[in-house]
Amino acid sequence: MTTERVAVAPTRKRAYGHTALSLAVLVAAVCLARRHWPVLESGALRLAVADQGWLLFGAAATGATWLCAALAQQGAVPRRLPPGRLVAAQFAASAANHVLPAGLGAGLVNLRFLMRCGLPAGRAVTAVAVRSTAGGIVRVVLIAVLATACPGVLRIPDGWAAGVAVLGAAGCALVLLGGRRWPRCRQALASVAADIRAVHARPHRAAALWGGSLAFALLHALVLIAVAQAVALPLAPGLVALLYLGASSAAALLPTPGGLGSLDAALGLALAAAGAPAAAAASAVLGYRLLTVWIPLVPGLLVLGILVRREAL
Template sequence: MSPTSPRPGKELSISHDSTPEPQAAAPGQPDAAPDQAPKVVRSPRSHALRVLVWFVLIGGLTYVVIPEISEIPRMGKALRDAQPAWAILAVLFAATGFFAAAASLAACSPMHLPFLRTTRVQLANAFAGTATPASVGSLALNVRYLSKSGMSTALATGTVALQSIVQVLTHLVLLSILALVAGRSIDHHMPGWARWALLAAVVAVVVTVVTVLVVPRFRHAVRTYARDDVLPAFRQLGGLAKDPRRLGLSILGAMGTTLSSAATLWACLLALGGGNDPIAAAFSTMVGQTLASAAPTPGGVGVVEAALTGGLVSFGIASAIALPAVLLYRLISCWIPVLIGWITLRLLQREDVV
């Protein structure tokens, strides 16, 4: 063997180093799997957008809470004067609304949604919807939840729009039935502001329709919205009508969200000795929900309280009882769920559900 010839061990070492063994051995190495697992990295832009959304929600909620601080003494008095049994029943009635909303969304969805998780999302909507006007935040949160569940954005938007359509139609049917059952009583007790509010709503609808027809930009925006969102929702409504089980569940869920509010206010009246008048509670909450959906304030704050109090007073309930009952109702159906909804939303975001 010549001095310049490589040693057998050295030659083996060179041959060993020249082979791409990390690539060949990587699939068989147990410690290589973590390096190959996909890592979810949030982009700075996504993080900044989430922080911005939180600032908007917190800002809206702060705008809502500040005017209500002056009512805290009255809320405390309402709680001290309330009968515990009826107050607990009011809490249970308010809680059923979240389960009903989850059932309605699950029925309108073309794919299976876990019921408990969907209920948690509806509870988170108590915060998102109150912090934004006309419950825009709750609609956006539902779309986000459906998108995270595997739906396309278009299908998720159509599903949420379908749920809104079923909710509105059911609300109108319940209001019509209430008017037929107790029409004379409602007409006799209907306050003057309600008639003026109805007239103002009709005028607003007429002005909006004329504006949309006259201004090309608005006309194009409405046409695009109708093509991309409304028409798919009505197509899904046709599919929903062909499935009696889903249709019935969606209607029952929509009825539950409306009736739970009426039952909660009714229980609050009983808790404060306001008498047993479910018609007054149902009519007041239905009008209050209608005005809240059109109110420019987050959560309809101010508008809802005035509508509920005025409605109860018009039915002969003393203002000394009507106002505390409304404050107790808002505490149970709005402010406590807002706090729980904020915590729930944070947990859902950590779980990457929304």
């Protein structure tokens, strides 16, 4: 009993810390929105008269993201998963991701779904981690490719590159030392490595993992591009995609539900800094969030409730 209480206490402290930080970011976002309310109001009016064809195209791209998320999650698991429930779980996970901080919602929904499909808890955790890692790697590669095609857009301050390299080296050293000193770390790393080898031993699973992760990131960028075209944002599509990937990666560092507040501010500032008018940038961000968050939120939560009621989660 004592050991369980000691283990639960740090978890509660971390949860309280994440919640406090999320609330602080949300309060800051509300204050920022209140300060720039005329720009937001102008952006909303511009979105109301936007090109409906491009908005419908963006809505279709949003729907395809859940199929790609299901494909990527299937690729992270050697065994076959029920396709219908897998897609429904991804739709529910996207809604849960906008309720809990730091992307915990999607991870918990997928974890529970995989365990209901018969995977042991350890394997389910590894499968979710493998998919998340593949998604992160894909984003880094896309940013590097687009940054090369659009030089000078993503400006890194002097000295930051060396600092990032030092932090990365320190993190790798900690992982290696931890794996040598703590048996549980060694077991966890060995389990992850074994599952990665098992997935890549089957080419169709590896193709699903990496192809789904790549398509997922590109489709989200395509949603923003479609909204930008609908509101006549004077930026090239490739530049909009690069700005989205950079802003969403930066916003992921703050544990707000679904990047609420952090992504909106980062994306709006990135578009404005690239030369878009403030009202057009606000309109593009509002349209993107409307298609990817607010319209699917209630249906996604309903699907989540149905899956829980049917014991699929």
